[in-house]
Amino acid sequence: AQSVTQLDSHVSVSEGTPVLLRCNYSSSYSPSLFWYVQHPNKGLQLLLKYTSAATLVKGINGFEAEFKKSETSFHLTKPSAHMSDAAEYFCVVSDRGTGTALIFGKGTTLSVSS
Amino acid sequence: GAGVSQSPRYKVAKRGQDVALRCDPISGHVSLFWYQQALGQGPEFLTYFQNEAQLDKSGLPSDRFFAERPEGSVSTLKIQRTQQEDSAVYLCASALAVGQGIGNTIYFGEGSWLTVV
Numbered sequence: 001a002q003s004v005t006q007l008d009s010h011v012s013v014s015e016g017t018p019v020l021l022r023c024n025y026s027s028s029y030s031p032s033l034f035w036y037v038q039h040p041n042k043g044l045q046l047l048l049k050y051t052s053a054a055t056l057v058k059g060i061n062g063f064e065a066e067f068k069k070s071e072t073s074f075h076l077t078k079p080s081a082h083m084s085d086a087a088e089y090f091c092v093v094s095d096r097g098t099g100t101a102l103i104f105g106k107g108t109t110l111s112v113s114s
Numbered sequence: 115g116a117g118v119s120q121s122p123r124y125k126v127a128k129r130g131q132d133v134a135l136r137c138d139p140i141s142g143h144v145s146l147f148w149y150q151q152a153l154g155q156g157p158e159f160l161t162y163f164q165n166e167a168q169l170d171k172s173g174l175p176s177d178r179f180f181a182e183r184p185e186g187s188v189s190t191l192k193i194q195r196t197q198q199e200d201s202a203v204y205l206c207a208s209a210l211a212v213g214q215g216i217g218n219t220i221y222f223g224e225g226s227w228l229t230v231v
Contacts (some may be wrong), residue, residue, distance in 0.1 A: 102220065
């Protein structure tokens with residue numbers, strides 16, 4: 001069965017410093033992996049996704065993630081945090097065998113202080 | 115419309131009441147999903163439609179939950195005899211095609227917030 005584990009429930013950074021949100025996955029098949037962001041009272045927005053092309057995936061708003069099969073990780077990074085990055089972030093896996101249901105992690109709350 | 119639209123945005127139901135939540139997917143989208151997001155948790159899959167066919171309902175928590183998409187566009191999630199544990203945000207999502215191919219992005223609505231009192 002496929003699953004994701006987000007290693008931190010809450011991450012706090014200062015504006016202008018790097019962001020690292022950690023995610024480990026478990027999948028029986030070659031997975032598709034995603035990061036979604038959810039701002040308060042807003043819908044989920046796709047940041048980026050990995051589907052077996054390049055292992056370093058660039059997304060919107062300066063975020064990127066690297067797929068590391070040997071470590072079963074898909075950590076999300078950004079070189080310099082902005083106040084508007086404060087939100088809930090979800091690491092998500094999809095079993096390519098079915099290609100339908102997305103399986104979400106429990107989320108990481110990112111706080112950005114000035 | 116430009117995005118996935120859900121209504122009502124907020125619903126307070128008395129325990130035992132039936133509720134119906136509506137989802138208008140992006141026009142032309144084949145795939146439609148419903149997810150349930152409890153407070154402080156990630157969304158959990160409920161059910162999936164490909165056009166009007168409900169291909170996967172493995173995530174529906176009980177037989178009180180029922181979803182339909184009769185004409186392959188608008189979908190309704192119905193919860194009968196609501197219980198307090200049904201309180202959650204119900205998210206609808208749609209995608210143009212089927213599967214998780216590189217070009218097939220899933221778009222989420224803003225959700226319907228259900229509170230059962």
